[in-house]
Amino acid sequence: MKRIGLLTSGGDAPGMNAAIRAVVRSAIYFGMEVYGVERGYAGLMEEILVPMEMRSVSNIVQCGGTKLRTARCLEMLTEEGQKKAVSTLEKYGIDGLVVIGGDGSFRGAKVLSEKYGVPTIGIPGTIDNDLEYTDYTLGFDTAVNTCLDIINKLRDTMTSHERISVVEVMGRHCGDIALYSGIASGAEIIVVPEIKVNMEDIITRINRSRANGKHSNIIVVAEGVMSAEQFAKQLQDVTTYSVRPTCIGHVQRGGSPSMADRMLAAQFGNKAVRLLKDGIGNRVVGISKNNIIDMDIIEAVSMKKKFDYELYETLQMISM
Ligand code: ATP
Secondary structure (H helix, E strand, O other), rough: OOOOEEEOOOOOOHHHHHHHHHHHHHHOOOOOOEEOOOOOHHHHOOOOEEEEOOOOOOOOOOOOOOOOOOOHHHHHHHHOOOHHHHHHHHHHOOEEEEEEEEHHHHHHHHHHHHHOOOOOOEEEEOOOOOOEEEEEEEOHHHHHHHHHHHHHHHHHHHHOOOOOOEEEEEOOOOHHHHHHHOOOOOOOEOOOOOOOHHHHHHHHHHHHHHOOOOEEEEEEEEEOOOOOOHHHHHHHHHHHHHEEEEEEEEEEOOOOHHHHHHHHHHHHHHHHHHHHHOOOOOEEEEOOOOOOEEEEHHHHOOOOOOOOOOHHHHHHOOOO
């Protein structure tokens, strides 16, 4: 393979820049040229491609966001759009493509490889951690750390006023950000899309914790269930403790990537290029039991994300 393309697509995630750097530098190491496609699949429609050199990716390993920018591209869902994407790749002499993004971006990559024979490698870049085949996605660790920082601050003020804090985190239909930030912040309760809300149980847990000497409570609510505001309103109707909602919002998607995300980025980017160098496409890379793995893209996108009920039970046992 002589020339590869690289794009970031869907929601941005901390670590995408570090992955861009790893892909570009690894490809150059193996004597391949790299074209960066700006604005995700939209860049293939609009032909916004830039050659990337060793120095194009200097000083970005620590930056949040994505240097290539990202977009949602509805055209890519149509046959006409997909053909346009393929013709742009042909026009630029691109023999293989690396797609950094989430579930939706992988579906686009799957179409390119399955239907049009473009060797494509997916790198999981999304804060949601909603892909079953990999233990972690790029950006998840940083996003959870951002949540922890905010929850720590909320705990200070909630304790002073003896309040209940309802904190909304992202994750779309996946409860992992809520689960991990809940456990790591010592939240008493998490509310996730995978488990039905039981307000009676929540009240029992709050009352028990207060009887045990707690002066505040943290409830982490995943956005896929309802907003912090809605949840706080429902809770305030059934408790005498004062409840305050906080939506963390888009700060979760920004910021300098953590060590864990930079390490994943380096390894995912390098693995993706090694696969293309060996003429292997139609795969996604990931991490499983601390090993960097690759898997068939069709198999990976068809897997349904499972919730870690054991971790949930751990939280129930240690946060009271
Ligand atoms: P995140 O999980 O962070 O939101 P994502 O990659 O899942 O990231 P999406 O908006 O779902 O984000 O998808 C990104 C882009 O991938 C879409 O805008 C579209 O261009 C392309 N895409 C999504 N689904 C398909 C599909 N079924 N076929 C072709 N392309 C798709």
